[in-house]
Amino acid sequence: MPDTRSASPTTTRPVAGTSNYVRQPTIKLPAGTRVESGDAAWRAVLESARGRAGDRGPVIVVDCYPGTDLATVINEIAAALPDADVIDVEEAAARPIADIDARIADNLTDDRVFGVLSHATIDIFYDADRLAALATDLDGRAEPVVLVGWGAALAAPDADALVLVDMARWELQQRHRAGAPNWRCDNGAEDNLRKYKRGFFVEWRVADRHKRTLFEKIDFVLDGNAIGHSSGAGHPAGMITGDAFRTGLADAAKAPLRVVPFFDPGVWGGHWMQQNLGLDPAAANFAWCFDCVPEENSLLLEADGRVVEIPALDLVLLQPRELLGAKTFARFGAEFPIRFDFLDTVGGGNLSLQVHPLTDYIQNTFGMHYTQDESYYLLDASDDAKVYLGLKTGIDRQAMLDDLRAAQRAERPFDTDAYINAFPARKHDHFAIPAGTVHCSGADSMVLEISATPFIFTFKLWDWGRVGLDGVPRPVHLDHGAANIQWDRDTAWVQKNLAAGPELISAADGVREERTGLHELEFIEVRRHWFADRVDHDTAGTVNVLNLVEGDEVEVVSVDGSFEPFVVHYAETFIVPAAVGRYQIRRTARSRSEQFATVKAYVRGTSDGEGA
Template sequence: MPTARTSETVGRYDKQPTVPLPADARVLTGPAAWTAAAELATERAAGRAPLLVVDAYPGADLPRIKDAVAEALPDWAVVDVEDAAALPVELIDARIADNLTDDRVFGVLSHAGVDAFYDAERLDKLAVEADGADHPVVLVGWGADLVARRTGAPYALVLADMARWEIQLRQREGAPNWRAGNPGEDRLRKYKRGFFVEWRAADRHKRTMFDRVDFVLDANAVGAAHGDPRPAGMVTGDAFRAAIANAAQRPFRVVPFFDPGVWGGQWMKEKLDLDPSQPNYAWCFDCVPEENSLLLADADGRIVEIPSLDLIFTQPKALLGERTYARFGAEFPIRFDFLDTMGGGNLSLQVHPLTDYIQQTFGMHYTQDESYYMLDAGDDAVVYLGTKDGVDKEAMLADLRAAETGERPFEAEKYVNAFPAKKHDHFLIPAGTIHSSGANSMVLEISATPFIFTFKLWDWGRVGLDGIPRPVHLDHGERNLAWERDGAWTGEHLVNRVETLSSGDGVTEERTGLHELEFIEVRRHWFTDEVRHDTEGTVNVLNLVEGDEVEVASPTGAFAPYTVHYAETFIVPAAVGPYVIRRTARSQSGTFGTVKASVRGTSVGNG
């Protein structure tokens, strides 16, 4: 490993990365957008009463969308499909009760479609009325396309799409789940209803529309949380499809989002140029495509924000690679996120479910294996990992239960190993391993992507930012703890398993994990000028962990050089093939380092 390191340039981290729209595409806003959609509907009607359909993702601000349509198209009748045909919320609640369970956090993944939330006879009635109308009609709401398809008539289709993160922000500010009337409910329960039920059905539904959609509306900007002043833009379906097809052929970044927490630190505020008035930042989802967004930008700088999930759903083979797609389906299996405890507190002591358990209990087909890569660390930083040698299992569980009831604090270091941590260390955490990052650490978490399946065992006696005790799941945790992963085993198998693969010409390549039970392979490259890579037919996820600035280039000129700054996570789609990472003309650093994650066993020629 090179020993010379230069300090990173502060303030370059790009919080609003964009993906270009085609050169001739323009983002439409205001009445002009709705007029364009209405003109297309009229053209297709060919003498019939025109029909315009606005199918909105659940969580979209439907009243504001309807108001905008009515203002722009005063001669069109606006029909709210949800009000006219949705089932009563009491019946919906009964249908999804088994998926929601009584737990505050965990449910069971639903396989329902959007039609499960509607009265079929009322949908049929709406279709007959729309088909027989003698005036222009706009159908608005989640599932509006269900009605339009029943008519057999031609129509123009608008998808009002939005990202899960924006939905969560709105729910924190009092927005309910879809027609649920639960504005004051615990935000974890709101998230659970979305994650296990609503978003599953909504994603299945919108995947049926991607090839047909005529316009995409940025519903993130309609009634955006925190008063976002950005106008709600709309692009044509052709421009939307072309932009995401192009993104699957070149490096790109999703839009990161940052969130405070009870254990949050100060490192990201300083290094990533965040709002200094905030008390802390605990998380950054720097690459979680299921929740992050993509910003599609036209030549004039106007933006349409879409879920990055849309890229996964529409370009899975080009993005993931054929073998990774065959293994995981249209899901992005690798997650990079930041956990900042610099000047903060310990993360919760936790464990992730074993694969069989997550499948049988929650309906998720793979689990959250992960690792902690230390972007930075204080002198006293530690990672809690694995039980101590000879631990008394029953005594430990008894003490955890006593801590859960508030009887006495849990003495973590009595039962759990605390390994010293320094910058660029890598700690591997296969599912079933008890773990936590201690205070004064800046962690790049490299993991699989099942999101919320973390069983907290002890949270150091804290409550959440909402004043409610953070949930602890000892029953789940007990069933998944791998007690055999004690100090000796953990130290040998999970701490800094660095293997030098090659060194020369200013480049050192190392394998840093993950553990053999995990499906993610991580390689680290140190270099002074440039290093050559090849996706080998599977998606690569990388982070610049050392150095100020590099660019990703194509040896054949297949895409324009793409600039990456310190600590930025970027995705190189499988379709890219060979690529080069090199210093830029502005780079001041002497040494650069990247970590690269990919799915094991899916590379071309990997047997």
């Protein structure tokens, strides 16, 4: 998967179109839930805090994800609660940024893209003495006090009310592209790749670790995406109670769901999604759709026609066993290990020639415990579409590396066809790409990429002499790439292992089940089911991720009636949590297609039956 961080700062969410593809899927909150906003929301917080404080002045903590528009939050609280003393905890007690930089220097490294995953906790960003002084100052106050900022809970762990202001990473990246700095940094004009690196390797790791300690005790959750948003959240900043948040996610882990897809342009981007998913036809292109990347995507929680946007990662962190299954959780922890996304090059260009790191390399170099094995499923393709995959038999290793370095120095273009296999790519073909395999999708194809989740770790080898949409050359990492290329994956090996056709598992009662990938080196199993009417499934104790790759519309139905029928349209990715167990996918009364097909991915060795 190519690195996405050189995309244009003019990225937009999709707008209205004619496709049935649902771009704003929602999850219903428990009956009776109210979504408050503005002054009413903050007055509800104060009322709750007063009920616990008794005769003393109530203490309210508003703990904000780094990247929250803190000034706007503080101003809104001050306007809604004029009698309260609103304190910016970051200003009062955070360490100087130079001190923080020194503490995380080894994680950031000098590389433009890659760092080392941080295992720090939030306390390293704060001065313990200043926090203690702030806590002491709260004693004996008669007026309400509101502590605001990332880590505000450190100053008052026993506050009378705790509000979490949460944000999704795609919104944070949009703000970075629009000029926002990292947390307490003066780097708004810095290279977006470096800002993303600081977030990915340090800030977001620490922030997720911190908010997990708050989930069980938060009293309210506020949608930080809609506060000073840059990507058009399209709704006011809603607030729900902590109980509604927890109950809503517990319910979500027992029924099919979709995350909110996000679309992005790229230098090689195409137009298939514009034509087939109802996206803005006036946009230059759409290269990516992140349709199931819970680490980055959002969930829209809905009550009475109003929504609160939260990170989809919250579901993973709060309900890992129910969502992932006990065995998958035991293997990966609270991480969603499977990702589905689209790569659209129809009318566009080739992706960068690239390779992903081996597991041993990614562990030792970057601190990530598993790597990005992947595959390309051709959702659609033009007659001349192709996939570059593996090395041609008999090539000279040193000559290839010398030619790649010459291309990087802009001395001459890299002769891709001299070294890399090019396979014709047809609709419904599926190519496995275990880490260490040189690859890229060619122009004029619509790829459903099914992969493991560590998506940032792509080593570009050759980018066809292009610059990013921001006008800056996209980073190439030849040294990293050369250390991971598996030189024995030549033409014959690829034809046998990565480009073979599907394996028939069964064909009965109008259902054809095929095993379509992935290679034995990869941990993801993929099954394709063709059917005209209905097909039975069972999560067998592990999370299922599916996409409707053929047919107009189906519905996912509970065998025991535990959830309402869940409608899925062509090309939509959906998640069936492990807790669902047995379920059925069937055509709806509105379906007009003669046949349907889904691809389903799950983690090998974690289900109660591999034929699930």
